[in-house]
Amino acid sequence: MRExxxxxxxxxxxxDFTADINLDAQMAYKFAIQALQEKLVREYPKPLTxxxxxxMDGEPVYIVRGLHLPCENDEWWAIIHTFQNxxxxxxxxxxxxxxxxxxxxGVRWLAFRHKPEHIGEATNMVEGE
Structure with a gap:
């Protein structure tokens, strides 16, 4: 588990402990939790399913190509276009x-909503693993 x-x-x-004692403290904890959860998602995003x-047609995605291949990963931002069928x-x-x-x-390439700060860990989270 990460820090x-x-x-x-x-x-x-x-x-939870302060819920009945101090509403201001409880709100501060909730804001802190939300901020840390957002930071966690930005730094360690899960690949898109x-x-x-x-x-995500027409939206930006961060592409990582070269998974499980002998070459180094290529990474870049791109706009994705998908078509039915x-x-x-x-x-x-x-x-x-x-x-x-x-x-x-999931085998040769992945896409993310945010650029992973820790690309090695992010590419190990392939759907189904």
């Missing part, structure tokens, strides 16, 4: 267009 997750747990216990990805995701990044097979999602 930030431990801190969230401690704050939740303290918030394939369903989430397919529903299509087996590929289409991206535009830095004025270039490219495609990726949905069948390879």
């Amino acid at each position: 930030i997750e431990k801190a969230i747990q401690v704050l939740k216990v303290r918030a 394939l369903e989430e990805l397919k529903n 299509c087996e590929f995701a289409h991206f535009i990044s830095h004025g270039k267009k490219f495609s990726a097979d949905f069948e390879d999602y």
